[in-house]
Amino acid sequence: MLPNYRPDDVDVHPPLLSPGYRSTVARAPRQPLTYLPQRLTEITGPLLGEGRLGEHDHDLTRQHDGEPQGQRIIVHGRVRDGDGRPVSGSLVEIWQANAAGRYRHASDTWPAPLDPYFDGVGRALTDDQGHYRFVTVQPGAYPWRNHDNAWRPAHIHFSLFGRAFTQRLVTQMYFPGDPLFFQDPIFNSVPDPDARQRMVARYDHASTAPEWALAYEFDIVLRGRESTPFEDGDDDE
């Protein structure tokens, strides 16, 4: 049997052409996407494991000799598919700005301080139940030049592989109650307001570390799947 990954509902993902986010105008394809029935290359995918992780990759506050500035936070959650099945043993990659809203990147030159003790990159594997956990600092908001006085709400970039090429997802995690949502064309590019809220983490007091760190829970849902028959001459199963 071949798994078949269901498409997400139409309003879950942003339209590629979202003119409020100016960079989409010259980059979004103008031809309609061509439908591709899923075959072997689409229902398989890279299963990248332990070999890609360093000891402190999940703890962004311990990657240097000193501690970064900012509010320490735990960010954790479950990765599941659209049928609620845990996605286990799957690589989760994150990156973010520091507490002042500055990225450690040559192209980020706005006048907020860099932090010598913060790179802003993390990696983790999901466990058998799909759980992942990072320790980091609360990222700051930052200005960009998309429109007059534009500011990105604080966010953490998440990259997920799932178990198949078809499940690949890159998203951003936002923080509850951010006053900058109203003017952010990237957050608001998601048409369905309920889907948009699925990018907002939940403050999770039960998971805080007393006298150490606050906590947020961010669950991620990748595409669900069904099975269809597969005919093949040298099928050895």
Add this chain to the structure above:
Amino acid sequence: MSERLGGTPAQTVGPYLHIGLRWPDGPYVVPEGTPGAFWIRGRIFDGTGAAVVDAMVESWQADPDGRFDHPDDPRGARPPAVPGFRGFGRSETDGQGWYRLLTVKPGPLPDPDGGTEAPHLSLSVLGRGLLHRLVTRLYFADEPAANAVDPVLRGVDADRRETLLASPAPDGFRFDIRLQGDRETVFFAV
């Protein structure tokens, strides 16, 4: 069947994707020195013809025997025929919009409908200004017989098929990606 959950929306990787996604060994689908390995190189262009310098290409492919080391391959998972073969590659674009992948040619694949898929790589394109990844396929121009019967290529308008063909180059193959406009690359909904 359990309760359906709503999917998490996609968002752009943004201009600072390199922080989280750059791997020193990213472009190496196979280790350097692998017999028969070649480079796939190409540039990414936007609708104005400008090079896209803040994008990333990811690739996924079968091994030279047309097998995947993956439990969902119905023929069974099998360790790769080439030592160190990862099947997966990723390369950010440089200041001129170039990406590069070192790999070997995948084998043909049996198609669920009884045909045969020509050797190909599946590609994801991520970048600033792309709110969702783009998916395309890279086929090899020096496989005309296999390409002629490939079910995916045959489903693409004849006058756009050449956008999916990598052409022979001095150290491998050349495959440019045009996000928009004249000779726009065919992108797929999977």
